[in-house]
Amino acid sequence: MQEAAPKTASRRRIANPQIMQLLGVLVALIVLGIVFSVASKGRFSHPENLLTVARQVSITVIVGIGITFIMITGNIDLAVGSYLALSGIFLANMILLGVPWWLAVVMTMAALGLLQLLVGTVIAKQRLSSLIVTLAMLSIARGIALSWSGGKPVYIENDSFMQIGNGYLGPIPVPVIIAGCALIIGQFVLRKTRFGRYAYAVGGNEEAARSSGINTDRIKISVFVISGFLTGLAGCVMAGRLFSGSPVAGQGFELDVIASVVIGGTSMNGGLGSMIGTLIGAFMVGAINNGLTILGVEYYYQLMAKGMIIFLAILIDRWTKNVRG
């Protein structure tokens, strides 16, 4: 009468592989930070630079929250870079039309939410692979951004709006505040609400989720809409930093976001993930981007490094998945 279950109920639970991975990444991040600081003779850890990193990471985090939701349900979105550009163009044009900037921001978020509603519905109802559909959207959205703007940036001249991208609330840059709020809300929804639990269920075992009474289509569509809102917001923040809606913004951004999310422990197969992980992953990616740039490493090598990191992250993800069975 052998029971295979270990008798750890009386002591602490067995080490959670997710937490172990996060701790590992955190340690790697600290080590990397030290290496970069030393190699750059202190330029990396200069407060001005760290603020820059924080601002860049904020945009990744805002989008990353939406992507985390999507990936937890077992889907993916490759088009976020293009959406970022599209958001900027949309926002800039709205402001040109005379719409007050705060309303334009809301409209941009709504527009992206609506777009993702369409995308999500197609993916869920037509039972299409999110990889393929969002791959198509990557080109479609970029094309729309380019054609609408005529290939040129659309400048925004509005001082109060500039605060979003470049302003501060006390010592903290506004983008960081926005990212922080989104992070807290995102983590709360994920862990403490029925919707969050259902998202994990759909990603963990879609069939079981359906037979447990969960409307899997609705959950899938919802996470895409959430991501749409967040990407729209991030696009506005970026436009604020660039003082314009740029049709070529965000190229390759999807790599950064997905790398952040996967490094942070979200499984590409769904069912696992956390917002905290995405935050740490985003810092990792941001630190690498910034550190390599400061050290003067050419862009080509940076791309290679990024690619290798994603590869590593996927390997670790696969290893963690084996543990999960």
Next chain:
Amino acid sequence: MDAIENGIAMTSEDRKNKSLFLNFNIRENVTISFLKRMTKSGYINSRKERSFVSRFLDSLNIRPKDPEFPTFTMSGGNQQKVVIAKSLSTEPEILIMDEPTRGIDVGAKEEVYNIIRALAGAGKSIVLVSSELPEILSLCDRIIVMNKGSVVGELSNEEATEERIMALSV
């Protein structure tokens, strides 16, 4: 969904693929079908969740008795008990169990049989689908034999023997 509302629940043969969330712990697995009961305007009440689960941990003798224990490391027998707890969470009157002891060691098998007997004793109707004759003979009041999708015979527990069932099924 309709089945749940009408008081019917099912545990399927293929627990890993059909019923169990390997990415969830015991608590999350057991409460998933009935989360509405523990949620107020979307927010999950953890205390209600834990007390809900502890009932099942006790009555089904799930080991380890830790609601936070991850299911992917549990033995087949205990995993099956979690699946049973899941199906019981919606308080069904009718429970359909498809090969519930497949792939479970002897000790856990006996525990599952006791659970089934207890449920029946409590007035639940259980439809047991099984290809293990000893199991059927020890548990079932009424035995319906099927062959190629059609009913070919019905025996009461008193009348039934292994030979009779085998004879009917060919």
